[in-house]
Amino acid sequence: MQLVTTILIDGLIDASWIFIVAVGLTLIFGVLNILNIAHGNFYAIGAYVAANAVGMYYSGSNPPMLGLLAMTGAALAAAIVLGPLLERGLLRFFYHRDEIVLVLVTYALFLILEDATKLIWGVNPYYAYEPYGLFGNINIGRMNYVGYDLFLVGLAVVIGIVLWLGLNRTKSGKVVLAVIHDREMSSAAGVNVTKIFIVAFTIGVFLAALGGAFTAPKISVQPGLAVMVVLLSFAVVVIGGLGSIEGAAIASLIVGLARALAIHLAPWAELFIVYLVMAVMLAVRPQGIFAPTALRKI
Amino acid sequence: MRKLIWGVLAAAACLSTASFITTPVSAQGNEKVFKLGIVTFTSGPGAESFGTPGWNAANRLVQALNAGGQLPPPYDKIGFGGLKVEVSVIDESGGTTKQVQELRNAFDRDKFDAIIGYISSSNCLAAAPVAEEMKKLLILFDCGTPRIFEDRNYQYVFRNSSHATMDNVAIVRYLQKRKIKLETAAGINPDYAYGRDNWKDFIQSLQKVNPTTKTGSELWPKLGAGQYGTEISALLQTNPSIIHTSLWGGDLQAFILQAAPRGLFKGRQVAIMAGDHVLHPLGKRMPEGVIIGARGVGGPFAVKSALNDWLIANTQKNEPGVLPSQAHYRMTQSVLGLKSAVEKAMAANGNNKPTTEQIAAALRGLEWDTPSGKIKMALGNGHQAIQANAIGVTKWDGKLNRMIVTDVEVFAAECVNPPVGIKSEDWIAQGFPGAKCN
């Protein structure tokens, strides 16, 4: 019984982390139709700026809890600088091209940002460990957990709900949905697609940076963070259905639980469990769990 | 307009390619200069822990050697026996195909007299035959796999530091000597060849000295995973008496940061095979009472000597407060070994710059002093070094304001390395025949 609870909780913690990290990728794909390989770099940049912000924040005598806001603010600042800059300054020149070309553009961006991050922050590690202790420790059964990890579960739920409500229950959200559904038609109906693209891309970057920012307290922030994150998010987004927020949530749960099951019961399989789930899912339901209906144009 | 742009671009491309192919080779045939290339990770996950420290150590050592008289004897001659050393770095990232290309470029185009390098075992394996084919001097410095000189004989390839077998054998000898509880042993090792070899060496050695030890959970996080919550739960759940890990760099730091608050380091013994390189970055967040090694008698284990004092002072001149760690020590001993060999070969060559063959002959079977003690080219027909190893337990020193090691045991090179003529794997499986421990 203890083992089942542990697997469920571990899976849930892992799933919420994966969701926070991956959801930005699915949003950008949904709206802009770009499979963003540089997603991991935004994650890494978020981790770096958050580490800087946390370092500054806790060196003064500020209320500890508000450090979380400092991290959020840092991620937001990074997104506001990078999002519009990259969307207007780079990506828009490739919109009329094949979607595969756009994947390559983000691959080039991945290479560029990988070195740029190193040139800015160097190779020495940064830490943001203070927030990790904010929520103390919590016992569940005989197992001891760090409160911060459970806080991340809450954060993931909040992000998911805010995104879902924002898209489905607000006017501008519905406009975004219209763009996702049919870009040309929305444009013809008077939607400012350019604006939607800038905003959606920036939110996507913000979500990636936020993932990095809230991971920073439990890791050593240093070169090499980006690569692993891209593939994991990628798998989640494919399993869930490209462009679907609900799908990303459920896929994160599936991947998180699959990983927890593997580590507790068959640890040798951890290396490829994610790709196995992805391959099986694609074979069974190629469009993912929540596939947006595709129009077939003849 | 478009045509013009293309014309300019094409012209630029042609020009740069032409200049690239016919790069003037400054040191070619230069008898007064020794061109030394260092291959190490300057980007990616290996850069922070081993790559950049390794390159810094090599670069600073070479600058000091070129200035002359800064190191204690016998290393007080300028450069390598009077030859000025020109040193440059090549990034080890990008996979084996790229590394083989780069190594060929380095020897064939850039005319390096010798290359010291490689942290990743796959790069070591791929690079060694290339140097051998080109008849150029290659010195491996950090990679672990014993396969290189056990599977094949080399004339031009050397490793001036120990391979990975001794790292785990020493830990096991330490556990035995200090009578640490060994009922069940669990492992959390990165899932690639290095991690798998380390766990195999460890658990086999342990069950050799203590056959009643049961194998607990064997966890295999992906290299670069960064998230260890579930693994930590699994370790807490199965509650083994000893936990072995060969995680390194950012992965090891993340594991420690996530495991310490959950009490993993209390009530069970964690043994980190190569842990000294995270002591400085983690500072007080490194738990006390953890068994660590440093892949040699370096880092916090280094014994006081004129050479070691010099290394510490020279490191802190550039990075105040930083104690040199594994990569610094292994790189420094590699460069000093090469210097010794070049100088020995020069003496035999009428004080002229020696040929690659002469240097290789001088390095074969050589012994030399380093900040990490005496290094002996004992294995692989005199091409593979052995060195002593030390294991200890972490403890916070409030006065020094840093983590130190206590309860240190030093194991002689012959005690933790296999003797000549037996593969590491077989040596462990047969219960360490011929080991000389005091």
Added chain:
Amino acid sequence: MSSPSVISFVAALTLVMLAVLGKVLPGWCVFLLVTAFAKGLAALGLVLIIRSGLLSFGQGLFYCAGGYGAGLLMLWGGVNDAMLLVLAGGFVSLVLGAVIAPLLAGYRSIFFATLTLALSMLAHGALTKADFLGGSDGLNLRPPSFLGFQPASSAEAVYSLYLFACVLVVACALACKVHFNSVRGLLSLAVRDNEIRVEYLGSSVKRVISENFTAAAFLGGIGGALNAIAVAHIDPELAFWTTSGEFVFVAILSGYLSVSAVFAASIMLEFIRSFSSQYFPNAWQMSLGIFMLASILFLPNGIGGLLQRRKKRLEGSKIA
């Protein structure tokens, strides 16, 4: 310009020119060309798939299968002949491709790309796990022989390898050129334009895609085997997504209109990479990225498009 005798004449001339070039260039440069040819072969396979409107992000799977196929035949089977090894590598990938192709042929666009990616990452994981194949460290190979000739020196070894690679490249390029202009090859372009139209005309889209995929697997295998004997080392990295990413880049840079453009693009990529690691050791990835962006931006139809445009302009002026 397409009669068989003209084509074979051009091929023979190309071979002779390449052989002379290899004698003039320094050894490191020749070796760089060999690895560029190996990657070019795999990218050429990708171009075959792209012609039918699909993109595989898992071409590395076949590159890897070819490398391991050739490598294991050498280590376990004692075969040293380069030609046999490369053919074996190609064959292993061909079989693998033929098995997978029917499963994949029903998928389109991003789903096709991601499924191939997932498969190659699974192979990467499995090989990393396979301790008897050296795991992630991989295996070292012996120097190959060429039709009984065993090179004695390093320079000889590199040049024979280069000549061998040239023969492979010219042969494969020739086969692809013939294929591109054949009915089957043109049918791929029709599939790219409109699948439903092709089906109404009585051809099977699924079959065209399967065949192209299998042929691409074969080329990927040949490239992987060539790379394996050139580098003399095989490891799971060959199936990693970044390897596949490079093939995609070469294929996009070359465009799908010309065969020789594929090799031009591949050579360009290798030289830019080598160039930037020499001059910007701390920012070589960034230089590579900038080069990629610039070439995508300024060469919308790839290098092949550039060649094609010139040809059209020449023909146009002739008519006028």
